[in-house]
Amino acid sequence: MKVATVVNFRELVPEIRDTGYLTHSLFYYPARFIPQIARFCLKNYTKGGDWVIDPFAGSGTVGLEAVLINRNAILIDINPLLNHIVPAKILFQYAYLDLHILQKMLDDMMQASSVYYRPAWENLEYWYEPHVLETLCRYWGWVKKLEGNPYQTILIIALLKASKRFSYAEHKTPKLFRSKAKQKEMHSLLQEDWGSALQTFIYKTAFDAYRRLTMLARLRENSHSTVLYYGGVDSADPSIFEKLEIRSKPVQTLITSPPYLQAQEYIRTSKLELYWLGYTEEEIKSVSRLEIPYRPAVGRITTPTLERIRGAVQRQDLIEILDSYFYYTIRSLENAAGIVNSGGRLCIFVGNPKMEGIEVVIWQVIAEYFQDRGYEIENVYEDEIKNRQLFRNRKNKNPEGMKSEFLLVMKKY
Numbered sequence: 001m002k003v004a005t006v007v008n009f010r011e012l013v014p015e016i017r018d019t020g021y022l023t024h025s026l027f028y029y030p031a032r033f034i035p036q037i038a039r040f041c042l043k044n045y046t047k048g049g050d051w052v053i054d055p056f057a058g059s060g061t062v063g064l065e066a067v068l069i070n071r072n073a074i075l076i077d078i079n080p081l082l083n084h085i086v087p088a089k090i091l092f093q094y095a096y097l098d099l100h101i102l103q104k105m106l107d108d109m110m111q112a113s114s115v116y117y118r119p120a121w122e123n124l125e126y127w128y129e130p131h132v133l134e135t136l137c138r139y140w141g142w143v144k145k146l147e148g149n150p151y152q153t154i155l156i157i158a159l160l161k162a163s164k165r166f167s168y169a170e171h172k173t174p175k176l177f178r179s180k181a182k183q184k185e186m187h188s189l190l191q192e193d194w195g196s197a198l199q200t201f202i203y204k205t206a207f208d209a210y211r212r213l214t215m216l217a218r219l220r221e222n223s224h225s226t227v228l229y230y231g232g233v234d235s236a237d238p239s240i241f242e243k244l245e246i247r248s249k250p251v252q253t254l255i256t257s258p259p260y261l262q263a264q265e266y267i268r269t270s271k272l273e274l275y276w277l278g279y280t281e282e283e284i285k286s287v288s289r290l291e292i293p294y295r296p297a298v299g300r301i302t303t304p305t306l307e308r309i310r311g312a313v314q315r316q317d318l319i320e321i322l323d324s325y326f327y328y329t330i331r332s333l334e335n336a337a338g339i340v341n342s343g344g345r346l347c348i349f350v351g352n353p354k355m356e357g358i359e360v361v362i363w364q365v366i367a368e369y370f371q372d373r374g375y376e377i378e379n380v381y382e383d384e385i386k387n388r389q390l391f392r393n394r395k396n397k398n399p400e401g402m403k404s405e406f407l408l409v410m411k412k413y
């Protein structure tokens with residue numbers, strides 16, 4: 001088996017100095033990969049005008065990097081948030097919006113009192129102080145009426161951030177949970193002029209989003225890149241790849257980072273945002289059920305490395321996660337790889353977590369599986385984790401014992 005080459009993607013892509021540059025950080029999203037990795041793959045394994053596919057697109061990092069250097073992208077994710085993120089973060093096309101109009105709209109929103117939007121979430125009071133909730137419902141009610149207005153995108157971005165910032169949910173990490181520290185912080189804020197603090201936050205966030213979005217739109221003024229996106233779609237289900245609009249594209253490269261083995265429940269993490277955007281409990285549950293690796297596997301992947309790990313893990317529940325993880329992750333990768341041209345590449349970015357102290361070398365299992373099906377392992381890069389967004393606010397920076405992450409590059413024949 002190939003030995004990994006240790007690299008530092010930040011150093012390999014020096015033209016990107018800030019991981020949150022342009023519109024990359026407009027939305028909270030867990031376990032985004034740094035744009036340098038997407039850019040590295042795009043630069044090395046595609047050329048101008050090519051198509052790429054990401055079957056676990058998350059917040060669309062691959063899509064944004066693709067359009068910035070004149071590539072086209074197909075993005076798929078089980079999280080319906082993708083359908084809101086892409087039009088804003090990647091495809092925003094209004095380069096010359098008027099800041100004064102935005103200011104006036106923000107003023108009007110804050111004065112408005114007639115229309116309320118209350119998310120259909122039973123648990124709402126658990127997350128908000130009643131007065132704050134009432135104010136947010138009023139702002140959201142006003143903004144939702146602006147359908148088709150380009151300023152609406154900016155206001156929604158600001159309200160999404162404010163709705164988390166002024167809730168009892170911890171906002172410093174993308175994961176959704178009510179922390180003691182945040183409750184304390186909110187209670188002391190409520191003793192003060194919280195209404196002004198909320199308004200200031202919304203103005204600041206909206207102006208920042210305005211600056212980033214119009215900058216993006218100007219950069220893209222002469223761009224002909226296309227992005228097709230499918231949020232709320234299970235990439236392990238082959239039927240999406242049968243669609244003519246996907247099947248007919250000459251896809252050169254797959255670039256993706258699959259979900260973590262045990263760590264995240266992405267839909268749960270995005271619940272607050274999804275409810276404010278108008279999703280119902282039933283809609284959210286129906287996509288949650290398809291999330292990897294929290295659904296029972298209906299088949300089993302076997303490779304030498306996976307058999308060795310499976311034989312060493314004792315707990316039955318962990319074996320089930322392992323089986324589900326590899327079954328659905330590989331199904332998704334295989335479906336997406338199916339539309340990659342021969343001669344094209346698969347670039348897959350994964351960690352090496354531990355289960356019961358046993359290292360699960362994910363890239364090796366994936367490599368063995370695809371090698372058996374005629375793919376060639378071209379390179380394995382090992383990136384030492386530094387400043388991971390996901391772990392920034394944890395004391396234990398390495399909860400699953402992940403020391404590095406790996407970029408596996410395979411060639412399709």
Ligand SMILES: C[S@@+](CC[C@H](N)C(=O)[O-])C[C@H]1O[C@@H](n2cnc3c(N)ncnc32)[C@H](O)[C@@H]1O
Pocket residue numbers: 029030031032033034055056057058059060061062076077078079233234235236256257258259260266267290291292328332
């Ligand atoms: C590590 S994240 C990808 C993050 C992305 N690279 C970014 O920079 O934003 C993995 C993604 O896999 C998605 N996912 C989980 N199960 C899925 C499924 N069955 N079909 C499609 N996407 C799925 C999750 O919603 C999550 O967004």
